[in-house]
Amino acid sequence: MKEETNEMFTNLDNIGVKINNTPFYKRKLFIIILLLIIVAILAVVIILILTHKDSNSNNDSTNNETIFNYSIKAEYSVDQGNKTIELIGSFYQDKITELIIDGEKKEPCTSYNFTSAGIHTIYFTINLEGITKLEKMFYQNNNLLSIHFSPLFNTENITEMNNIIYRGDKLESVNMSKINIQHLLYFRNAFDFYSCKSLKNADLSNIYAKNLEDFSGIFAYSKNLTFVNLSNFEAPNLWQMIHTFHGCDSLISVDLTNFKTPSLRTIQEAFAQCTSLTSMDLSNLITDNLTTMIQTFYQCYSLKTVNINFISAPKLRNLHNCFYECNSLTSINLSNLKVNVTDYSQLFGYCYNLSYVDISSFYFYELSDKSITLFSHLPPYGEIYIKEKLYYKIKNQIPEGWNKYLINNKDLD
Secondary structure (H helix, E strand, O other): OHHHHHHHHHHHHHHHHHHHHOOHHHHHHHHHHHHHHHHHHHHHHHHHHHHHHHHHHHHHHHHHHHHHOOOEEEEEEEOOOOEEEEOOOHHHOOOEEEEEEOOEEEOOOOEEEEOOOEEEEEEEEEOOOOOOEEEOOEEOOOOEEEEEEOOOOOOOOOOEEEOOEEOOOOOOEEEOOOOEOOOOOEHHHHEEOOOOOOOOEEEOOOOEOOOOOEOOOOOOOOOOOOEEEOOOOEOOOOOEOOOOOOOOOOOOEEEOOOOEOOOOOEOOOOOOOOOOOOEEEOOOOOOOOOOEOOOOOOOOOOOOEEEOOOOOOOOOOEOOOOOOOOOOOOEEEOOOOOOEEOEOOOOEEOOOOOOEEEOOOOEEOOOOOOOOOOEEOOOOEEEEEEEHHHHHHHHHHOOOEEEEEEEOOOOOO
Protein backbone atom coordinates (compact mmCIF):
# COMPACT_ATOMS: atom_id res chain seq x y z
CA MET A 1 0.00 0.00 0.00
CA LYS A 2 2.81 2.37 0.93
CA GLU A 3 4.54 1.64 -2.38
CA GLU A 4 1.34 2.36 -4.37
CA THR A 5 0.93 5.68 -2.58
CA ASN A 6 4.50 6.68 -3.28
CA GLU A 7 4.02 5.76 -6.94
CA MET A 8 0.89 7.96 -7.18
CA PHE A 9 2.70 11.01 -5.75
CA THR A 10 5.60 10.33 -8.11
CA ASN A 11 3.20 10.39 -11.10
CA LEU A 12 1.65 13.69 -9.91
CA ASP A 13 5.08 15.19 -9.54
CA ASN A 14 5.89 14.15 -13.08
CA ILE A 15 2.69 15.82 -14.40
CA GLY A 16 3.53 18.99 -12.48
CA VAL A 17 7.03 18.93 -13.90
CA LYS A 18 5.64 18.58 -17.43
CA ILE A 19 3.32 21.57 -16.93
CA ASN A 20 6.04 23.63 -15.40
CA ASN A 21 8.38 22.64 -18.17
CA THR A 22 5.88 23.70 -20.88
CA PRO A 23 7.22 26.77 -22.60
CA PHE A 24 5.56 30.06 -21.53
CA TYR A 25 4.50 31.03 -25.05
CA LYS A 26 2.58 27.73 -25.42
CA ARG A 27 0.73 28.33 -22.14
CA LYS A 28 -0.10 31.87 -23.27
CA LEU A 29 -1.31 30.58 -26.66
CA PHE A 30 -3.52 28.02 -24.94
CA ILE A 31 -5.14 30.73 -22.79
CA ILE A 32 -5.71 32.96 -25.84
CA ILE A 33 -7.34 30.09 -27.76
CA LEU A 34 -9.55 29.30 -24.77
CA LEU A 35 -10.65 32.95 -24.52
CA LEU A 36 -11.37 33.08 -28.25
CA ILE A 37 -13.57 30.00 -27.95
CA ILE A 38 -15.49 31.58 -25.05
CA VAL A 39 -15.95 34.85 -27.02
CA ALA A 40 -17.15 32.91 -30.06
CA ILE A 41 -19.70 31.03 -27.98
CA LEU A 42 -20.96 34.29 -26.46
CA ALA A 43 -21.18 35.87 -29.92
CA VAL A 44 -23.28 32.97 -31.20
CA VAL A 45 -25.62 33.26 -28.20
CA ILE A 46 -26.03 37.03 -28.73
CA ILE A 47 -26.71 36.57 -32.45
CA LEU A 48 -29.38 33.96 -31.69
CA ILE A 49 -31.04 36.30 -29.16
CA LEU A 50 -31.02 39.27 -31.56
CA THR A 51 -32.33 37.12 -34.40
CA HIS A 52 -35.17 35.96 -32.17
CA LYS A 53 -35.99 39.56 -31.22
CA ASP A 54 -35.91 40.69 -34.85
CA SER A 55 -38.22 37.84 -35.72
CA ASN A 56 -40.67 38.90 -33.01
CA SER A 57 -40.32 42.52 -34.09
CA ASN A 58 -41.06 41.59 -37.67
CA ASN A 59 -44.07 39.62 -36.53
CA ASP A 60 -45.28 42.58 -34.47
CA SER A 61 -44.78 45.00 -37.37
CA THR A 62 -46.58 42.55 -39.65
CA ASN A 63 -49.46 42.41 -37.20
CA ASN A 64 -49.53 46.21 -36.91
CA GLU A 65 -49.37 46.50 -40.68
CA THR A 66 -52.21 44.02 -40.98
CA ILE A 67 -54.33 46.08 -38.61
CA PHE A 68 -53.45 49.29 -40.41
CA ASN A 69 -54.26 47.88 -43.83
CA TYR A 70 -57.86 47.14 -42.95
CA SER A 71 -60.72 49.63 -42.93
CA ILE A 72 -62.53 48.17 -39.93
CA LYS A 73 -61.60 45.88 -37.09
CA ALA A 74 -64.53 44.46 -35.17
CA GLU A 75 -65.17 41.90 -32.47
CA TYR A 76 -68.31 39.83 -32.32
CA SER A 77 -69.66 37.89 -29.37
CA VAL A 78 -71.23 34.55 -30.30
CA ASP A 79 -73.16 32.71 -27.60
CA GLN A 80 -73.17 29.26 -29.22
CA GLY A 81 -71.46 27.27 -31.93
CA ASN A 82 -72.81 26.56 -35.43
CA LYS A 83 -74.56 29.88 -35.49
CA THR A 84 -74.80 32.26 -38.43
CA ILE A 85 -74.64 35.95 -37.55
CA GLU A 86 -74.64 39.11 -39.61
CA LEU A 87 -71.22 40.75 -39.79
CA ILE A 88 -72.19 43.83 -41.77
CA GLY A 89 -75.21 45.05 -43.75
CA SER A 90 -75.94 43.03 -46.88
CA PHE A 91 -75.45 46.11 -49.10
CA TYR A 92 -71.70 45.78 -48.52
CA GLN A 93 -71.35 42.27 -49.98
CA ASP A 94 -69.74 43.61 -53.16
CA LYS A 95 -67.82 46.33 -51.34
CA ILE A 96 -65.73 43.98 -49.18
CA THR A 97 -62.45 43.31 -50.97
CA GLU A 98 -60.81 41.29 -48.20
CA LEU A 99 -62.08 39.60 -45.07
CA ILE A 100 -60.12 37.94 -42.26
CA ILE A 101 -61.91 36.04 -39.49
CA ASP A 102 -59.89 34.92 -36.48
CA GLY A 103 -56.64 35.27 -38.45
CA GLU A 104 -57.81 33.33 -41.53
CA LYS A 105 -58.59 34.91 -44.88
CA LYS A 106 -62.17 34.16 -45.93
CA GLU A 107 -64.28 34.68 -49.00
CA PRO A 108 -65.93 38.13 -48.66
CA CYS A 109 -69.35 37.75 -47.09
CA THR A 110 -71.80 39.70 -44.93
CA SER A 111 -73.00 36.78 -42.77
CA TYR A 112 -70.88 33.96 -41.42
CA ASN A 113 -71.46 30.67 -39.62
CA PHE A 114 -69.34 30.43 -36.47
CA THR A 115 -68.66 26.86 -35.38
CA SER A 116 -67.62 27.87 -31.87
CA ALA A 117 -68.92 30.25 -29.25
CA GLY A 118 -66.84 33.12 -27.86
CA ILE A 119 -65.32 36.37 -29.09
CA HIS A 120 -64.26 36.46 -32.74
CA THR A 121 -62.08 39.12 -34.40
CA ILE A 122 -62.92 40.32 -37.89
CA TYR A 123 -60.97 42.57 -40.27
CA PHE A 124 -62.80 44.18 -43.19
CA THR A 125 -61.24 45.90 -46.16
CA ILE A 126 -63.98 47.96 -47.79
CA ASN A 127 -63.72 49.73 -51.12
CA LEU A 128 -65.68 53.00 -50.93
CA GLU A 129 -64.57 54.27 -54.32
CA GLY A 130 -67.47 55.85 -56.18
CA ILE A 131 -69.82 55.56 -53.20
CA THR A 132 -71.48 58.72 -51.85
CA LYS A 133 -73.98 57.19 -49.43
CA LEU A 134 -73.42 54.89 -46.45
CA GLU A 135 -76.14 53.45 -44.27
CA LYS A 136 -76.93 50.55 -41.94
CA MET A 137 -73.48 49.01 -41.84
CA PHE A 138 -73.93 47.78 -38.25
CA TYR A 139 -77.58 48.67 -37.71
CA GLN A 140 -78.84 47.18 -34.42
CA ASN A 141 -76.13 44.53 -34.60
CA ASN A 142 -76.58 42.81 -31.26
CA ASN A 143 -73.49 40.60 -31.69
CA LEU A 144 -71.10 43.50 -32.20
CA LEU A 145 -68.80 43.84 -29.18
CA SER A 146 -66.27 46.45 -30.33
CA ILE A 147 -65.46 48.38 -33.47
CA HIS A 148 -62.40 50.28 -34.64
CA PHE A 149 -62.47 52.37 -37.80
CA SER A 150 -58.96 52.76 -39.18
CA PRO A 151 -57.77 55.87 -41.09
CA LEU A 152 -58.25 53.79 -44.26
CA PHE A 153 -62.00 53.96 -43.73
CA ASN A 154 -62.00 57.04 -45.92
CA THR A 155 -65.38 58.77 -46.05
CA GLU A 156 -64.02 61.88 -47.74
CA ASN A 157 -66.44 61.54 -50.67
CA ILE A 158 -69.42 60.32 -48.63
CA THR A 159 -72.09 63.01 -48.64
CA GLU A 160 -74.81 61.06 -46.82
CA MET A 161 -74.38 58.80 -43.79
CA ASN A 162 -77.30 57.11 -42.03
CA ASN A 163 -77.32 54.56 -39.22
CA ILE A 164 -73.80 53.28 -39.78
CA ILE A 165 -73.91 52.29 -36.11
CA TYR A 166 -77.32 52.25 -34.50
CA ARG A 167 -77.20 51.21 -30.84
CA GLY A 168 -76.50 47.53 -30.21
CA ASP A 169 -77.03 45.70 -26.92
CA LYS A 170 -73.51 44.24 -26.58
CA LEU A 171 -71.40 47.09 -27.97
CA GLU A 172 -68.71 47.90 -25.38
CA SER A 173 -66.03 49.91 -27.18
CA VAL A 174 -65.90 52.31 -30.14
CA ASN A 175 -62.81 53.84 -31.75
CA MET A 176 -63.46 56.46 -34.42
CA SER A 177 -60.25 58.42 -33.97
CA LYS A 178 -59.21 60.30 -37.13
CA ILE A 179 -62.27 59.23 -39.11
CA ASN A 180 -63.26 61.68 -41.86
CA ILE A 181 -66.86 62.85 -41.42
CA GLN A 182 -66.57 66.26 -43.04
CA HIS A 183 -69.95 66.06 -44.79
CA LEU A 184 -71.95 64.91 -41.75
CA LEU A 185 -74.41 67.48 -40.38
CA TYR A 186 -76.09 65.64 -37.51
CA PHE A 187 -73.82 63.13 -35.77
CA ARG A 188 -76.60 60.95 -34.42
CA ASN A 189 -77.93 60.34 -37.92
CA ALA A 190 -74.86 58.24 -38.64
CA PHE A 191 -73.59 57.11 -35.23
CA ASP A 192 -76.23 56.65 -32.55
CA PHE A 193 -75.07 55.30 -29.19
CA TYR A 194 -78.23 56.36 -27.36
CA SER A 195 -79.02 53.95 -24.53
CA CYS A 196 -76.23 51.51 -25.45
CA LYS A 197 -76.41 49.64 -22.17
CA SER A 198 -73.02 47.88 -22.55
CA LEU A 199 -70.94 50.74 -23.99
CA LYS A 200 -67.98 51.55 -21.69
CA ASN A 201 -65.64 53.81 -23.68
CA ALA A 202 -65.55 55.76 -26.90
CA ASP A 203 -62.66 57.41 -28.72
CA LEU A 204 -63.73 60.25 -30.99
CA SER A 205 -60.43 62.10 -30.84
CA ASN A 206 -58.70 63.81 -33.76
CA ILE A 207 -61.88 64.00 -35.82
CA TYR A 208 -62.39 66.80 -38.31
CA ALA A 209 -66.10 67.37 -38.87
CA LYS A 210 -66.19 70.31 -41.25
CA ASN A 211 -69.98 70.62 -41.60
CA LEU A 212 -71.19 69.06 -38.36
CA GLU A 213 -73.86 71.20 -36.68
CA ASP A 214 -75.50 69.03 -34.04
CA PHE A 215 -73.88 66.80 -31.41
CA SER A 216 -76.98 66.14 -29.35
CA GLY A 217 -78.16 62.99 -27.60
CA ILE A 218 -75.37 60.78 -28.93
CA PHE A 219 -74.48 58.96 -25.70
CA ALA A 220 -77.58 59.77 -23.63
CA TYR A 221 -78.58 57.05 -21.15
CA SER A 222 -75.62 54.81 -21.95
CA LYS A 223 -75.61 53.60 -18.38
CA ASN A 224 -72.18 51.91 -18.36
CA LEU A 225 -70.24 54.54 -20.28
CA THR A 226 -67.21 55.60 -18.20
CA PHE A 227 -64.88 57.53 -20.52
CA VAL A 228 -65.13 59.49 -23.77
CA ASN A 229 -62.14 60.98 -25.59
CA LEU A 230 -63.05 64.12 -27.54
CA SER A 231 -59.57 65.65 -27.55
CA ASN A 232 -58.60 67.45 -30.76
CA PHE A 233 -62.16 67.11 -32.04
CA GLU A 234 -62.68 69.93 -34.54
CA ALA A 235 -66.10 71.03 -35.76
CA PRO A 236 -66.12 74.70 -36.82
CA ASN A 237 -69.90 74.78 -37.45
CA LEU A 238 -71.08 72.78 -34.44
CA TRP A 239 -73.60 74.90 -32.52
CA GLN A 240 -75.65 72.50 -30.42
CA MET A 241 -74.87 69.93 -27.69
CA ILE A 242 -78.16 69.06 -25.99
CA HIS A 243 -78.48 65.91 -23.83
CA THR A 244 -75.14 64.69 -25.23
CA PHE A 245 -74.28 62.67 -22.09
CA HIS A 246 -77.59 62.99 -20.25
CA GLY A 247 -78.20 60.14 -17.82
CA CYS A 248 -74.80 58.46 -18.21
CA ASP A 249 -74.75 57.15 -14.64
CA SER A 250 -71.23 55.67 -14.80
CA LEU A 251 -69.50 58.48 -16.68
CA ILE A 252 -66.32 59.49 -14.85
CA SER A 253 -64.43 61.58 -17.39
CA VAL A 254 -64.75 63.35 -20.73
CA ASP A 255 -61.55 64.65 -22.31
CA LEU A 256 -62.32 67.97 -24.03
CA THR A 257 -58.71 69.04 -24.49
CA ASN A 258 -58.43 71.14 -27.63
CA PHE A 259 -62.13 70.60 -28.40
CA LYS A 260 -62.55 73.17 -31.18
CA THR A 261 -66.16 74.27 -31.61
CA PRO A 262 -66.08 78.06 -32.12
CA SER A 263 -69.76 78.23 -33.16
CA LEU A 264 -71.07 76.41 -30.07
CA ARG A 265 -74.20 78.13 -28.69
CA THR A 266 -75.84 75.70 -26.30
CA ILE A 267 -74.75 72.88 -23.99
CA GLN A 268 -78.16 72.41 -22.44
CA GLU A 269 -78.36 69.34 -20.15
CA ALA A 270 -75.15 68.08 -21.77
CA PHE A 271 -74.01 66.35 -18.54
CA ALA A 272 -77.32 66.28 -16.66
CA GLN A 273 -77.73 63.35 -14.26
CA CYS A 274 -74.19 62.08 -14.77
CA THR A 275 -74.21 60.94 -11.18
CA SER A 276 -70.66 59.49 -11.13
CA LEU A 277 -68.97 62.53 -12.67
CA THR A 278 -66.59 63.99 -10.05
CA SER A 279 -64.82 66.72 -12.02
CA MET A 280 -65.23 68.59 -15.28
CA ASP A 281 -62.92 70.90 -17.16
CA LEU A 282 -64.62 73.14 -19.72
CA SER A 283 -61.85 75.72 -19.79
CA ASN A 284 -60.68 74.55 -23.22
CA LEU A 285 -64.00 75.25 -24.89
CA ILE A 286 -64.24 78.09 -27.37
CA THR A 287 -67.37 79.81 -26.08
CA ASP A 288 -67.43 83.21 -27.76
CA ASN A 289 -70.91 82.36 -29.09
CA LEU A 290 -72.22 80.36 -26.14
CA THR A 291 -75.64 81.59 -24.97
CA THR A 292 -77.21 78.73 -22.99
CA MET A 293 -76.10 76.46 -20.15
CA ILE A 294 -79.51 75.35 -18.92
CA GLN A 295 -79.21 72.39 -16.51
CA THR A 296 -75.74 71.60 -17.85
CA PHE A 297 -74.74 69.77 -14.63
CA TYR A 298 -78.26 69.16 -13.31
CA GLN A 299 -78.25 66.52 -10.54
CA CYS A 300 -74.57 65.65 -10.91
CA TYR A 301 -74.53 64.45 -7.32
CA SER A 302 -70.83 63.51 -7.21
CA LEU A 303 -69.46 66.61 -8.92
CA LYS A 304 -66.78 68.22 -6.73
CA THR A 305 -64.81 70.48 -9.05
CA VAL A 306 -65.70 72.41 -12.20
CA ASN A 307 -63.30 74.51 -14.22
CA ILE A 308 -65.06 77.04 -16.41
CA ASN A 309 -63.22 80.00 -14.99
CA PHE A 310 -61.27 80.92 -18.10
CA ILE A 311 -64.14 80.78 -20.54
CA SER A 312 -64.82 83.90 -22.57
CA ALA A 313 -68.58 83.87 -22.92
CA PRO A 314 -69.79 87.41 -23.62
CA LYS A 315 -73.12 86.15 -25.03
CA LEU A 316 -73.98 83.73 -22.23
CA ARG A 317 -77.44 84.60 -20.89
CA ASN A 318 -79.14 81.51 -19.52
CA LEU A 319 -77.77 79.58 -16.52
CA HIS A 320 -81.09 78.24 -15.27
CA ASN A 321 -80.53 75.24 -12.92
CA CYS A 322 -76.96 74.87 -14.23
CA PHE A 323 -75.62 73.35 -10.97
CA TYR A 324 -78.95 72.29 -9.46
CA GLU A 325 -78.51 69.57 -6.80
CA CYS A 326 -74.75 69.27 -7.22
CA ASN A 327 -74.57 68.01 -3.65
CA SER A 328 -70.82 67.39 -3.57
CA LEU A 329 -69.82 70.79 -4.92
CA THR A 330 -68.02 72.70 -2.14
CA SER A 331 -66.64 75.70 -4.01
CA ILE A 332 -67.13 77.53 -7.28
CA ASN A 333 -64.89 80.30 -8.55
CA LEU A 334 -66.25 82.13 -11.57
CA SER A 335 -64.42 85.38 -10.91
CA ASN A 336 -62.98 85.53 -14.44
CA LEU A 337 -66.21 84.55 -16.13
CA LYS A 338 -67.65 87.88 -17.24
CA VAL A 339 -71.19 87.22 -18.41
CA ASN A 340 -74.44 89.13 -18.74
CA VAL A 341 -77.01 86.74 -17.26
CA THR A 342 -80.76 87.14 -17.73
CA ASP A 343 -81.95 83.77 -16.37
CA TYR A 344 -80.06 82.46 -13.36
CA SER A 345 -82.90 80.97 -11.31
CA GLN A 346 -81.77 78.10 -9.08
CA LEU A 347 -78.26 78.36 -10.52
CA PHE A 348 -76.99 76.80 -7.27
CA GLY A 349 -80.24 75.34 -6.02
CA TYR A 350 -79.92 72.61 -3.39
CA CYS A 351 -76.13 72.61 -3.36
CA TYR A 352 -76.05 71.55 0.28
CA ASN A 353 -72.27 71.64 0.71
CA LEU A 354 -71.41 74.74 -1.31
CA SER A 355 -69.47 77.04 1.05
CA TYR A 356 -67.41 79.22 -1.31
CA VAL A 357 -68.86 81.20 -4.20
CA ASP A 358 -67.25 83.86 -6.36
CA ILE A 359 -69.57 85.34 -8.98
CA SER A 360 -68.17 88.84 -8.61
CA SER A 361 -67.77 89.40 -12.34
CA PHE A 362 -71.37 88.46 -13.24
CA TYR A 363 -73.54 91.20 -14.72
CA PHE A 364 -77.18 90.41 -13.98
CA TYR A 365 -79.60 92.09 -16.36
CA GLU A 366 -83.29 92.73 -15.84
CA LEU A 367 -83.08 92.85 -12.08
CA SER A 368 -86.61 93.53 -10.87
CA ASP A 369 -88.22 93.67 -7.46
CA LYS A 370 -89.55 90.15 -7.79
CA SER A 371 -87.90 87.36 -5.83
CA ILE A 372 -84.83 85.83 -7.47
CA THR A 373 -83.93 82.30 -6.36
CA LEU A 374 -80.23 81.96 -6.97
CA PHE A 375 -79.36 79.84 -3.92
CA SER A 376 -81.31 77.44 -1.75
CA HIS A 377 -80.30 75.30 1.24
CA LEU A 378 -76.75 76.53 1.64
CA PRO A 379 -74.68 75.35 4.65
CA PRO A 380 -74.66 77.71 7.69
CA TYR A 381 -71.10 78.99 7.11
CA GLY A 382 -69.32 80.08 3.95
CA GLU A 383 -67.96 82.91 1.85
CA ILE A 384 -69.38 84.77 -1.12
CA TYR A 385 -68.10 87.44 -3.52
CA ILE A 386 -70.97 89.11 -5.32
CA LYS A 387 -72.01 92.40 -6.90
CA GLU A 388 -73.70 94.67 -4.38
CA LYS A 389 -76.79 95.29 -6.52
CA LEU A 390 -77.51 91.55 -6.81
CA TYR A 391 -76.76 90.84 -3.16
CA TYR A 392 -79.60 93.03 -1.92
CA LYS A 393 -82.00 91.09 -4.13
CA ILE A 394 -81.01 87.69 -2.74
CA LYS A 395 -79.59 88.39 0.70
CA ASN A 396 -82.35 86.35 2.36
CA GLN A 397 -80.97 83.26 0.59
CA ILE A 398 -77.51 83.56 2.17
CA PRO A 399 -77.14 82.36 5.78
CA GLU A 400 -76.06 84.88 8.42
CA GLY A 401 -72.89 82.92 9.16
CA TRP A 402 -71.50 83.60 5.71
CA ASN A 403 -68.84 86.23 5.04
CA LYS A 404 -70.15 88.57 2.34
CA TYR A 405 -67.80 90.52 0.10
CA LEU A 406 -69.85 93.03 -1.85
CA ILE A 407 -68.48 94.39 -5.09
CA ASN A 408 -69.65 97.71 -6.46
CA ASN A 409 -70.78 97.57 -10.05
CA LYS A 410 -67.98 99.91 -11.09
CA ASP A 411 -65.23 97.81 -9.49
CA LEU A 412 -65.06 95.25 -12.30
CA ASP A 413 -66.25 97.30 -15.27
